[in-house]
Amino acid sequence: MNQNQDLPNWNLIIGNEGKFRLSEDITLEFEKAILEDNNVQPASKKSYYISRLFFRLWKHVLMNSILLHSFTGLYNLFQIGQKNYMVVLMGPRFPKCFPHFFAKGQKAVYMFDAWPTYYNNIIKFINDFQVDFLFVSSKQSAESINKLFGRNNVFWVPEGVDSDEYKFYPYAEKNIDILSFGRNYKLFHEKIVDTLLSRKINYKFPDDGKLVFSDRDSFIDGLARTKISVCFPTNITHAE
Numbered sequence: 001m002n003q004n005q006d007l008p009n010w011n012l013i014i015g016n017e018g019k020f021r022l023s024e025d026i027t028l029e030f031e032k033a034i035l036e037d038n039n040v041q042p043a044s045k046k047s048y049y050i051s052r053l054f055f056r057l058w059k060h061v062l063m064n065s066i067l068l069h070s071f072t073g074l075y076n077l078f079q080i081g082q083k084n085y086m087v088v089l090m091g092p093r094f095p096k097c098f099p100h101f102f103a104k105g106q107k108a109v110y111m112f113d114a115w116p117t118y119y120n121n122i123i124k125f126i127n128d129f130q131v132d133f134l135f136v137s138s139k140q141s142a143e144s145i146n147k148l149f150g151r152n153n154v155f156w157v158p159e160g161v162d163s164d165e166y167k168f169y170p171y172a173e174k175n176i177d178i179l180s181f182g183r184n185y186k187l188f189h190e191k192i193v194d195t196l197l198s199r200k201i202n203y204k205f206p207d208d209g210k211l212v213f214s215d216r217d218s219f220i221d222g223l224a225r226t227k228i229s230v231c232f233p234t235n236i237t238h239a240e
Contacts, residue, residue: 010108011043013087013100025216026112027088029165034088043085043100054098058128086110092118094125101129108133110157114141115234123149168224179226180205181212181219183237188230 014031034040082104087097091113101107107129114122114136122145126134135157136142142156178196180189184206196203204212204222213219223229 010040010084010086010106011100012040013043013085013096015045015096023090023112027090029162030088030110033162034086040086043083046099051095051098054102055095058098059094084108088112091115092121092125094121097129101131106133107131108135110135110137112137112159114138114145116141116144119145119148166220166223171227174225174227175202176204176222176226177202178204178228178230179212179222180230182231183234185232185237188232 012031012034014035035042083100084106085097085100085103086108087100087110089096089109089111091111097109109126109131111122111134115138122134125131126149132153134145134154136145136154137157137159139156139158142154145154146152178192178201180203189205193203193205204226206212213222
C-alpha cells in the first residue's frame, strides 16, 4: 500500500466468515501486514448472523430473482454509508464481505485459491458489487478472469511469507526425518510409507485426512525440526 496521504483511506474487513479453518491463519497473517499501513484501519465488526443474512439476501434472493433484470439498480437502493472497504478471502468466502460491501465507495478483494470452478461466482460478485480491484494469488487466474470479465481490473499479486515468523533448529536437533503436509498425495505416500517405517525413519504425514499439526505454532515448530519437507501443489493432487 502506498503511504501517500492523498489516497483514500481503506477499511479492512477482518476475521473469518463464522467457521474457523486452519488455512485462515494465512489470511490473518496477511491482514496483520496490511494493517501496518497508515491508510488502512480495521473495519467495524458485524455479527456472524448479520453477515450471513446479507449474504443470503444476495445469493438466494437478489442473485436468483427472475424479476430482476439487473442487480445494480436494486444494489444502489440498498447502499448504506460511504466507505472504502478491502478484504482478504481464502477462496470465494463472500459472507465475510457483508454487510460492508453494500456501502458506497471503492472496494478491493484479495483472494487466495481463485480456481476455475469459482470463476462464474467471482465474476458475478465483482459485477454486482462493483468491485474496483480484485487481486489473486494465481497468475493464470488473473489472466483467465480478466479475459472472461472483459476488463483489466484483476491483478496477480503472488503469495509471500515473513521469514521472521519462522525458525529452525540445528541439524543435530531435527528429529523428524520427512514431513508431508498440506494436500495428501496418496500415490507418493503409498510408494514410500512401508519402506520408511520398516527402516524406522520418522515420517510424519496426514493420516486418514487428519492434520499432522493441530495449530500454527506446532506446525512452525514441527517444520523447524524437519530434515526434509514435502508439499505438493494443486495441479498434481487435484489436477481437475
